Amino acid sequence: GRRKRARARHKPCELRELEVSVSELGLGYESDETVLFRYCSGTCEAAVRSYDLSLKSMRSRRKIRKEKIRARPCCRPLAYDDDVSFLDTYNRYYTVNELSAKECGCV
Amino acid sequence: YPLPCTGMDPATTSKSNHCLDAAKACNLNDNCKRLRSGYISTCSRELSATEPCSRRKCHKALRQFFDRVPGEFTFRLLFCSCRDPACAERRRQTIVPSCSYEDKEKPNCLDLRGACRADHLCRSRLADFHTNCQATFQSMTNCPGDNFQACLGSYAGLIGFDITPNYVDASTTSITISPWCSCKGSGNMEEECEKFLRDFTENPCLRNAIQAFGNGTDVNLAPKI
Numbered sequence: 001g002r003r004k005r006a007r008a009r010h011k012p013c014e015l016r017e018l019e020v021s022v023s024e025l026g027l028g029y030e031s032d033e034t035v036l037f038r039y040c041s042g043t044c045e046a047a048v049r050s051y052d053l054s055l056k057s058m059r060s061r062r063k064i065r066k067e068k069i070r071a072r073p074c075c076r077p078l079a080y081d082d083d084v085s086f087l088d089t090y091n092r093y094y095t096v097n098e099l100s101a102k103e104c105g106c107v
Numbered sequence: 108y109p110l111p112c113t114g115m116d117p118a119t120t121s122k123s124n125h126c127l128d129a130a131k132a133c134n135l136n137d138n139c140k141r142l143r144s145g146y147i148s149t150c151s152r153e154l155s156a157t158e159p160c161s162r163r164k165c166h167k168a169l170r171q172f173f174d175r176v177p178g179e180f181t182f183r184l185l186f187c188s189c190r191d192p193a194c195a196e197r198r199r200q201t202i203v204p205s206c207s208y209e210d211k212e213k214p215n216c217l218d219l220r221g222a223c224r225a226d227h228l229c230r231s232r233l234a235d236f237h238t239n240c241q242a243t244f245q246s247m248t249n250c251p252g253d254n255f256q257a258c259l260g261s262y263a264g265l266i267g268f269d270i271t272p273n274y275v276d277a278s279t280t281s282i283t284i285s286p287w288c289s290c291k292g293s294g295n296m297e298e299e300c301e302k303f304l305r306d307f308t309e310n311p312c313l314r315n316a317i318q319a320f321g322n323g324t325d326v327n328l329a330p331k332i
Contacts, residue, residue, distance in 0.1 A: 019131075019135065032123075032127055033127065033130050033131065033134065034127075034130075034131040034134060034135070035134045036134060036135050036140075082137075082140070082141045082144065083144045083148060084134065084140060084144050085143060085144035085147035085148055085151075086130070086134075087130070087197060087200055089193075091196055091197070091200055093147050093150075093151040093200075093203060094151075095144055095147060095148040095151070
């Protein structure tokens with residue numbers, strides 16, 4: 001039930017974009033300039049590898065217990081976009097790197 | 108008369124202006140965004156306490172921006188119309204003037220012209236500017252052939268050279284453009300120097316071209332008049 005619902009609601013891992021103001025990024029800059037924020041979103045069910053299955057098996061057999069492990073791929077940027085620059089409300093320029101995703105994948 | 112979009116709404120005037128809209132348009136275009144952040148990061152990178160930036164690299168990055176990004180983006184950033192000082196200051200800041208424009212001392216304008224003429228590209232860009240922005244009193248627009256675009260293009264073509272022009276202040280009522288120079292110490296060339304400087308500071312063709320672009324009245328101007 002739960003998995004089926006999730007699959008119906010979520011698209012596979014892909015790049016999406018939002019137009020946001022620099023202030024909304026939450027990085028501490030005050031600027032009304034608008035930037036394109038690209039991010040990775042979606043499910044990675046199709047990308048489960050033998051690695052993930054085996055890792056799960058090791059955990060259930062209690063061969064791995066205390067370590068923090070992740071037995072599922074997750075949707076993350078594989079590459080980041082070019083730098084973005086803007087003028088803040090105090091007329092100072094700033095340049096931010098690795099702000100936006102350029103390519104996504106299940107890793 | 109026709110005023111483009113936003114500025115009219117009093118609720119949005121504090122946060123929205125044409126120069127901010129121009130920055131948005133650039134940021135949403137990958138090519139414009141990349142080359143804009145290219146010159147901004149170069150021009151605002153501090154080298155040392157004594158050297159605030161590399162002017163040479165900053166000028167090069169500015170030339171690349173104005174050469175490789177279409178006028179629909181670059182003109183909007185350079186010539187946006189303003190009703191408040193914050194907007195006008197943003198417009199003045201477009202070329203990162205602390206690095207690309209201002210200097211400790213103001214050289215003599217004829218010396219600056221001489222330095223420009225020693226560089227073949229600067230020399231030809233300056234000649235274009237004098238041709239296309241030459242004030243004429245035979246037309247309503249004060250521009251040769253009523254061609255505002257040619258004048259604005261030639262103006263933008265000077266950015267990133269020794270003769271880089273800019274807005275001298277953040278005034279919203281009067282637009283004054285000048286290269287970073289004065290006519291002090293011109294000796295017997297004073298008149299020649301003033302004449303050269305006035306082509307920037309008191310040029311009705313250039314001023315009309317900038318104002319018409321900002322008001323959105325530069326399109327199909329000829330039939331209207």
